[in-house]
Amino acid sequence: MTSVDERDDDKSFENEQSTVTITLKEYDKLKEQGKYITDPSLISVIDKLEELTRALRKHIIRKY
Numbered sequence: 001m002t003s004v005d006e007r008d009d010d011k012s013f014e015n016e017q018s019t020v021t022i023t024l025k026e027y028d029k030l031k032e033q034g035k036y037i038t039d040p041s042l043i044s045v046i047d048k049l050e051e052l053t054r055a056l057r058k059h060i061i062r063k064y
Contacts (some may be wrong), residue, residue, distance in 0.1 A: 022030075039042060 037046070
């Protein structure tokens with residue numbers, strides 16, 4: 001008798017052999033989107049890092 005976990009594993013691999021067909025235009029669009037960060041939570045983190053960096057720069061004194 002197979003366990004629930006094994007059946008779940010089997011189901012998770014069911015679609016790994018399937019192939020999806022898209023046009024070259026769609027492929028180019030997806031490839032172009034991959035160059036940009038679109039996740040709102042990641043954008044929020046980047047914005048916060050930028051804000052903190054600006055605050056730190058106020059305290060930097062460069063002496064050569």
